[in-house]
Amino acid sequence: MAETSKQIIIKTIGEMVSAVTNIHLYPPTHPQVAPLVDHLYDSISHVLETTPELTIAIVDDDIVLHGKPMTDAGPAGQSFVKMLKKKEIEHLTLLEGLKKPELFDFLNDLASTEVTTIADRSCIKTGK
Numbered sequence: 001m002a003e004t005s006k007q008i009i010i011k012t013i014g015e016m017v018s019a020v021t022n023i024h025l026y027p028p029t030h031p032q033v034a035p036l037v038d039h040l041y042d043s044i045s046h047v048l049e050t051t052p053e054l055t056i057a058i059v060d061d062d063i064v065l066h067g068k069p070m071t072d073a074g075p076a077g078q079s080f081v082k083m084l085k086k087k088e089i090e091h092l093t094l095l096e097g098l099k100k101p102e103l104f105d106f107l108n109d110l111a112s113t114e115v116t117t118i119a120d121r122s123c124i125k126t127g128k
Contacts (some may be wrong), residue, residue, distance in 0.1 A: 008047060009056070009065055014076035015040040016107070020083060023111035028104075037107065041100045048096045055093040058084050083110060087118050089126045098123040 019036040026032050047054050057064040058081055063073050070077065084092065087110060102121050109115045118126050 006065065006070060008043075009054075010070065010073050010077065012040070012043045012047065013056075013063070013073060013080045015043055017076045017079045017083065019107050020110045021079075023107055024113075028108065037100070037104055040107075041098075041103050044094055044098060044103065048094065048098065052096045053093055055091060057091040058089070087116070087126075088128060089118065090128045091126065093125040095123040095125070 015036070019033075019040045022030075022032050022036050044054070055065075059069070061078075061081055062069040062071065063077050063081060064070070073080070084090070102123055106118065106121060106124050109118045120126060
């Protein structure tokens with residue numbers, strides 16, 4: 001797998017945190033939600049144009065990409081780690097072919113206080 005720019009991944013992580021936060025605050029049809037999900041989807045699609053999959057792991061409280069800790073992911077990175085750990089996710093893999101409705105369902109599960117574990121989807125794999 002070709003290495004994806006760390007800055008692009010940090011930006012995408014921030015977009016995911018923002019989308020999940022807004023989905024948690026607003027109903028799915030709220031006008032605040034769709035642009036954030038659209039923007040995140042575009043960012044992920046851009047990454048998946050250069051590599052068939054993107055895997056992000058959580059080790060302790062660090063985000064690990066390509067086997068290296070990303071210690072400079074900032075507050076969004078810390079929120080991302082907390083968000084995944086809350087759902088007992090230690091690695092997240094996004095695969096080419098990801099569709100926006102699949103991403104939206106995944107984000108809804110991440111934002112939900114009722115969902116404790118998240119099931120895999122065809123192009124989104126999670127695990128411990």
